[in-house]
Amino acid sequence: MAANDKSVEFLYGTKFGRMLLEFALAIRIPKLLGAFLRSPLSRFYIKKFIAKNGINMDAWPDVKFKTFNDFFTRKKEITFDSEPSHFISPSDSLLSVYDIKPDSTFFIKGADYSISDFLQNSELEKKFDGGLCLVFRLCATDYHRYCYIDDGHIDDNHFIPGKLYSVQPLPLEKFRVFTKNRRSWAVLHTRNFGDIAQIEVGAFSVGGIINHDSNADFKKGSEKGYFDLHGSTIVLLIQKDKVELLEEVKAATAGDKEYRVKCGQFIGTAK
Numbered sequence: 001m002a003a004n005d006k007s008v009e010f011l012y013g014t015k016f017g018r019m020l021l022e023f024a025l026a027i028r029i030p031k032l033l034g035a036f037l038r039s040p041l042s043r044f045y046i047k048k049f050i051a052k053n054g055i056n057m058d059a060w061p062d063v064k065f066k067t068f069n070d071f072f073t074r075k076k077e078i079t080f081d082s083e084p085s086h087f088i089s090p091s092d093s094l095l096s097v098y099d100i101k102p103d104s105t106f107f108i109k110g111a112d113y114s115i116s117d118f119l120q121n122s123e124l125e126k127k128f129d130g131g132l133c134l135v136f137r138l139c140a141t142d143y144h145r146y147c148y149i150d151d152g153h154i155d156d157n158h159f160i161p162g163k164l165y166s167v168q169p170l171p172l173e174k175f176r177v178f179t180k181n182r183r184s185w186a187v188l189h190t191r192n193f194g195d196i197a198q199i200e201v202g203a204f205s206v207g208g209i210i211n212h213d214s215n216a217d218f219k220k221g222s223e224k225g226y227f228d229l230h231g232s233t234i235v236l237l238i239q240k241d242k243v244e245l246l247e248e249v250k251a252a253t254a255g256d257k258e259y260r261v262k263c264g265q266f267i268g269t270a271k
Helices: 006-013 015-026 029-037 040-053 068-072 122-126 169-174 247-253
Strands: 086-088 093-099 105-108 111-114 132-137 145-147 152-154 158-160 183-190 195-201 208-211 216-218 223-228 233-238 243-245 259-261 266-270
Touching (some): 195 208, 195 223, 247 259
Antiparallel strands (some): 086 266, 093 132, 093 259, 105 111, 132 233, 145 223, 152 183, 152 216, 183 195, 243 266
16 A cells, blocks of 8 residues: 555644645635646646656657646557457556445445445446445556446446545545545446446546546447546446456455556456
């Protein structure tokens, strides 16, 4: 598990810090910060951010980014496992795996979460009883665009407003982070893996979620969307007996551990 930034330890680990965070959210500081990071004045921060996080920029050798947001949402060609029966990761991230229990709850980072916290649709929740919950947590060093994991059709996107909290380890201990953050969810009717609910979760400080398609067909490996200015987490809810994860993935994620994956990486097979 990655360490917390000192600022995060202050904002989430102290009473005064949490009061300050609530105040900042109330007076829309994140909105002002977002406006700044989308302006040319933010260019100076790009090199510092790359150096601080050790980001490999080989895929963008000669690109001159106009703003920090231009850099953060940078695009590249991705490679993916195209075998139809192979289940792939939708993003660069740290993967956690959980069973969806009969009472529709599962354990994430020290707290119980119900599917209703994500979907807010009781009929749809039943579809995933006994299935798998895959949590893909993006870090600052990750590519913040994500792809479709199969061919299929996507229903309408549903946006749920919420407060924006960090997804670093300490906030995960202090708050029900995934349910307080804004999120977007849609059902993917996939060709090889049944129906999958995909939920993108925003994060402090601006947490934009941009999805390209709604009520449309899609192709495996094509871009589904991206996180704008600040990444967070992608959650996939998979029906029972539709996907068998690779043994190495099962072993690496056992006991609430996280496993590093890349966008398009083969991590399971169709049952």
